[in-house]
Amino acid sequence: MNKKYAVLLSGGLDSACNAFKAKSDGDIVLYSIIFNYGQIAWENELNSAKKISQSIGAKCLQYDISHLFTDIENIDYPVNVDLNNNVETQESMKSVWIPNRNGLMINAAAAVLEKLDIKYLLCGFNKEEAETFSDNSVEFIDAINESLKYSTSNGVEVCSFTHDMTKDDIIKEMLESGFSLDDIWSCYFGGEKMCGTCESCLRLKRALNNNRKIDEYSYLFT
Numbered sequence: 001m002n003k004k005y006a007v008l009l010s011g012g013l014d015s016a017c018n019a020f021k022a023k024s025d026g027d028i029v030l031y032s033i034i035f036n037y038g039q040i041a042w043e044n045e046l047n048s049a050k051k052i053s054q055s056i057g058a059k060c061l062q063y064d065i066s067h068l069f070t071d072i073e074n075i076d077y078p079v080n081v082d083l084n085n086n087v088e089t090q091e092s093m094k095s096v097w098i099p100n101r102n103g104l105m106i107n108a109a110a111a112v113l114e115k116l117d118i119k120y121l122l123c124g125f126n127k128e129e130a131e132t133f134s135d136n137s138v139e140f141i142d143a144i145n146e147s148l149k150y151s152t153s154n155g156v157e158v159c160s161f162t163h164d165m166t167k168d169d170i171i172k173e174m175l176e177s178g179f180s181l182d183d184i185w186s187c188y189f190g191g192e193k194m195c196g197t198c199e200s201c202l203r204l205k206r207a208l209n210n211n212r213k214i215d216e217y218s219y220l221f222t
Contacts, residue, residue, distance in 0.1 A: 005159075006031040007058070007122040008109050011048030011185045013204060014124030014162050017170050019056050020179055021161045022122060029058045030118060033109045037101060038066035038073065041190045048185040055183070065108065069098060077188045079197040083206060092199050093132040096188070102135040103144065110148055110156040117154060125160040128167050128203065138163055167207035181217055196221030 007019045009032040022029050032053040036042050046062060053060040066072075078092045102123075109121055123141075130136040141158050148156045162170055174181070186204045187194035194201050201221060208214040 003027045003120055004118055005029045005120045005122050006033055006109065006113050006116070006118050008032075008105060008124070009034050009049045009052060009060075010124065011045035011052065012124060012200070013167070013170055013174065013181075013184050013186050014126050015122070016048075016052050016124070016179070016184050017174050018122040018124050018161050019052060019058070020174070020177060023056045024177060029056050029122070031112075031116065032056075032058045032060045033112060034060065034062050035105050035108070036062065036064045036066050037098070037105070038069050039188075040073065041185060041187060044185040044187070044190050048183055051183040061112065063108065063112075065104065068104065069101070072098065077198050079195075081199050081202060083199070083202055089132050089199075096199070097133075102140075106144055106158060107148075107151070110152050113156045114152045114154050119154055119157055121156055121158050123158055123160050125163045126167065126170060127162075127164050130163070136163075167203050168210045171204075171207040171211050171213070175211065175213065181220060191222070193222045194220055 005022050005027060007015060007029055009015045009019060019029055019032065032049055034046060034049040039045065050060050075096060078095050081092045082088045106121065113121055125136045125141065134140060141160065141163065145158055186200050188198040188200055189195045196205060205214060208217050
């Protein structure tokens with residue numbers, strides 16, 4: 001029996017991969033959920049989320065929780081971080097960390113899913129970023145699912161097809177599936193194109209390079 005999902009969609013590569021993988025497996029993604037938490041790239045992320053939602057036939061639901069966070073616009077996002085340097089990536093994580101963002105969004109989304117009588121919430125976690133961001137880890141997924149057993153009457157469950165994949169793996173799968181990277185936004189900043197220097201962009205560029213596709217997609221970045 002095919003599963004019915006909602007996807008927590010940021011407009012970025014990882015959540016898009018989860019949405020498309022569910023679709024390609026014959027499951028149904030009924031809704032996408034995107035949150036405005038005050039991020040600089042909100043308009044870009046929303047635009048990407050709408051495009052991705054339309055391509056998979058999901059209804060895009062958007063919610064504003066920006067009043068729950070403060071000073072996000074003042075975050076000093078590091079650029080040109082050495083992704084192979086553990087000290088630099090740890091310092092970058094501390095700079096961009098937004099307290100309980102993922103936990104809050106998942107719990108808010110779970111309330112929506114319970115009302116819609118949907119059990120499965122897809123999230124774009126990945127093995128690579130779990131090394132520095134604890135709320136990307138398998139342990140986090142297990143812990144929040146244990147909590148949701150008690151806080152939702154239908155036992156909403158967080159799932160991620162990419163939790164054991166690196167960005168290289170995700171890019172490879174998406175390109176092989178024919179997904180257009182024009183529809184994603186994986187940058188901390190807004191603008192006409194992705195900046196190419198923030199940590200999120202650097203991870204995407206490295207994955208493209210490792211898949212020998214960086215020249216083909218260089219137009220995505222400034």
